[in-house]
Amino acid sequence: MASNKGPVHRRARTSDEDGPPGGRIGKGTIRRIVPYALSYPWSMALLLLATVVDAVVTAAGPLVLKKVIDDGILPGRTDTVVWLCLAVAGLALIEGGAMYVQAWCSGRIGEGVVYDLRNKVFAHIQRQSLAFFTRTQTGALVSRLNTDVVGARQAVTGLLSQLLSIVLSLGLLLAAMFYLSWQITVAALMMIPLFLLPARLIGRRLQRITRERMELDGEMSALMSERFNVAGAVLAKLYGRAEDESNLFARKAGRVRDIAVSVVVHSRVLGVVGTVLTAITTALVYGLGGVLTIDGSLELGTLVALVALLMRLYGPVDQLSSLQASAMTALVSFDRVFEILDLEPNVAQRPDARDLAGLRDDRGSAGAPAFSFDKVSFRYPGGGQDSLASLGHPAARRTDAAQEPWTLRELSFEVPAGQLTALVGPSGAGKTTITQLLPRLYDPTEGTVRLDGHDIRELTLQSLHDAIGVVTQDAHLFHDTLRANLEYARPGASERELVEACEAALIWDTVRTLPDGLDTVVGDRGYRLSGGEKQRIALARLLLKAPPVVILDEATAHLDSEAEAAIQRALRTALAGRTSLVIAHRLSTIREADQILVVEAGRIRERGTHDELLAGGGLYADLYRTQFAQHDPLEEAVLGPEPR
The missing domain is CATH 1.20.1560.10 (ABC transporter type 1, transmembrane domain)
Structure with a gap:
């Protein structure tokens, strides 16, 4: 994926605010x-x-x-x-x-x-x-x-x-x-x-x-x-x-x-x-x-x-x-x-933005919303010559935004309501960028991203973020207790709700063995926990939030085969009825997806189910042979043999 270089836009000062040269006060x-x-x-x-x-x-x-x-x-x-x-x-x-x-x-x-x-x-x-x-x-x-x-x-x-x-x-x-x-x-x-x-x-x-x-x-x-x-x-x-x-x-x-x-x-x-x-x-x-x-x-x-x-x-x-x-x-x-x-901020809420929940209630909608990308093109903004360049690392300063390459180009697809869609493709293809556009971490350079039929730029940021839950490959935990990290998703959650979320993420057996249980301090960025434990805490946090739309950006990358297979079983229930977008890197998630989008160089090259894409013999089949052909015997024992 292209590096996340972003702009620092600054409000233009009026003439009487412009300070004289030499760092003097305006x-x-x-x-x-x-x-x-x-x-x-x-x-x-x-x-x-x-x-x-x-x-x-x-x-x-x-x-x-x-x-x-x-x-x-x-x-x-x-x-x-x-x-x-x-x-x-x-x-x-x-x-x-x-x-x-x-x-x-x-x-x-x-x-x-x-x-x-x-x-x-x-x-x-x-x-x-x-x-x-x-x-x-x-x-x-x-x-x-x-x-x-x-x-x-x-x-x-x-x-x-x-x-x-x-x-x-x-x-x-x-x-x-x-x-x-x-x-x-x-x-x-x-x-x-x-x-x-x-x-x-x-x-x-x-x-x-x-x-x-x-x-x-x-x-x-x-x-x-x-x-x-x-x-x-x-x-x-x-x-x-x-x-x-x-x-x-x-x-x-x-x-x-x-x-x-x-x-x-x-x-x-x-x-x-x-x-x-x-x-x-x-x-x-x-x-x-x-x-x-x-x-x-x-x-x-x-x-x-x-x-x-x-x-x-x-x-x-x-x-x-x-x-x-x-x-x-x-x-x-x-x-x-x-x-x-x-x-x-280059991603800002419009003054006339409307609440997604209110729009859905007006329409009488129920269940998880669908979302779509309509001719979306995106390039990471150049740094520009802003007055706060000293805040950023000098290597991140850019003077010409036009030199940034296109990360996505005229991307169009739809993720149907309540279905699981997987994104696959080589490194740098733009998969993570796609998952960042839906919750408006960035805005498209061109085109429109829609959620439940609404341009996401017309929605309030709070209602948009309430509707979407994300677990990334590098799950972040605050230097606080496990309870505080979980309650970040739902402040005031009951003890029973916390335990059920941990059980669903298959981390409760580990948590209850800790001396302070949910009140255990996880350390800076969760470094007192293993990578797999951090991921399962992050999954528990997602399950506690229970959003209608779920994005998993290689969320099981740090898990071993046994833990991942167990998490997949938990996710089958957790993702049921929810609209899900998953960046997949292992066989288990890809095989169960309702549709697979194969992304290369910022474009969708292929789409279909696992069996359809394998039969097509295209890029997905090549990726499968090079990345997924060496399946795990334990995974096969849990999920069943790969269809031939």
Whole structure:
């Protein structure tokens, strides 16, 4: 079968969303962040109130200190000093309370946004087509779902809470300083650009470095997820590559370390610049204010208040310069999250899709539905040059979809309701692709696939998947209990239903001997079970779902002859009355099929029953002689001799 290379379609961005070159943030990113924060209106309102209170108290504190000196200490009024100092302490308590409320509100909003984004990204990824997952490294997706989403929280809390607080504080502090002395205030303001310019320059550099660091984190996550699963670990051990793998990881980790050091250094530069400029500006204010105080044009309390206001002024200014850099880097996280959310699945449910069960009820249909392929042609989509190419393995990137060969070409056939149809043919003929088109893992490039007379693209995906049950050659089990893996097909199934499904799949005798029975954890991808046991668990899961349409893609490939013969007996009952499509590789399934379709190079070359095709002496007869002639004596004993 052709490799499952799929596209990553992306919604076209509007002109104001297109980011400038060099990995910078698009203009539309900030606009898209706001609705996430506004989904918590009460927390936002409380945050706004606490921010206003904090800003007012910040500006009022130094003014009270001025009164302490000018109206209390210098005139020698002890009672005035005591009451004003109590007022300063009260303001400090109010400021502390406001800061606590700010932290609580910003944390609630930030974590809420993380929760919303994680759920939205996870659900959006689940809606992607199979092609997306065949081209995307799991670790890279996990990195976007964890690291990038958490980084997006910093953008929310920083932009909304700190920015609002800084703007209000700056406005009130400057107003208070102008009220006390416009000359000293103007001198102090002349130094502010020296704070902001380095922040802007360093912020752009940090933005590029941060994006590179996130991409490297994704590569490390992908490497770990591939090497830490059982299959990857076994491969490394069998080929003696453990040391090479460690060296590869060390090189990637070293690059991440270097990037992290660069981030720390650039961030520290901002702090150093702020500290130096604050000291210089303080000296300037003390010098100018001291001269004015000596001349008698400025009161001592006013000078002390101005210095206190200046300390509080350059705190927000320093925060603003740092915020500019940190926000620019945090916005990278949001931008990367939006890249995921902008992906358009190439297999999507139409807005007017209808439920299959409802359509069948309207028609009064009963029993299993038939399905058909009408002039279906299919080629696996090319990778294309999408903006998320870094998520996929470089070898999967393709620039010209037209270069993909046709996997299926003008394929037409019908699988009658309630009958068993077998697909046979050489490797790469397109058999598995056919089984993937019916449940809409892919859509045909041309032609129509119909279920119960309806174009499957007109049906809801949920009703389509409810109607179809699939067991593949490599059955997947989650790292969970046997019970959880079985209940995946029917949540809330009773104990008796689980046992009956296991008995029908001939796996119950094995399950009940396990120490924890159905509550036994199967391990990563079911590696605690043998291949045959995994297949029988997958068959039990199918039987528990009891769908009207069944697809078996070499589902008995991992079974020995005795187990397969027993499973075939169970499937005779399980498939009775159901519409079944089976990719066959052994004599037993083929002999019992109502019709056999022989597929070669994406086309149906022959069709008929086992006896008819053998008598025809065509491709099927050749395949039979080369693949099935050496029948198993045990299989013959169970199923009966092959007719001559």
